[in-house]
Amino acid sequence: MRSSMRRLAIGAATAALATAGLIGITGAPAAATSQDCTTYLSSQGATNTVRSLVCTTTAALAGTVGSEYAQTLCEGLMTATGLSPLTGTEACARAVQS
Numbered sequence: 001m002r003s004s005m006r007r008l009a010i011g012a013a014t015a016a017l018a019t020a021g022l023i024g025i026t027g028a029p030a031a032a033t034s035q036d037c038t039t040y041l042s043s044q045g046a047t048n049t050v051r052s053l054v055c056t057t058t059a060a061l062a063g064t065v066g067s068e069y070a071q072t073l074c075e076g077l078m079t080a081t082g083l084s085p086l087t088g089t090e091a092c093a094r095a096v097q098s
Contacts, residue, residue: 033094036095040094046091055074061073070096075092
């Protein structure tokens with residue numbers, strides 16, 4: 001069960017990254033806010049590679065498709081990784097801050 005959730009989360013993050021690539025996102029402007037997200041996750045003892053990718057993708061998406069859409073997608077992806085909704089919401093809010 002845990003293995004299938006991990007595969008689902010990785011698949012979801014990969015899809016989000018592919019979507020980001022299709023709409024021409026560059027990673028440079030998002031660096032500061034994605035760092036806020038990953039730093040928060042680290043302070044909660046909840047960081048991992050997939051969640052870090054979600055933070056980076058969310059910050060990039062916020063600059064192109066808008067913060068509300070990016071945060072909603074982020075929260076769903078964080079939940080898929082097994083992160084509590086409260087922690088996910090806070091991390092995602094930090095990823096979309098400008």
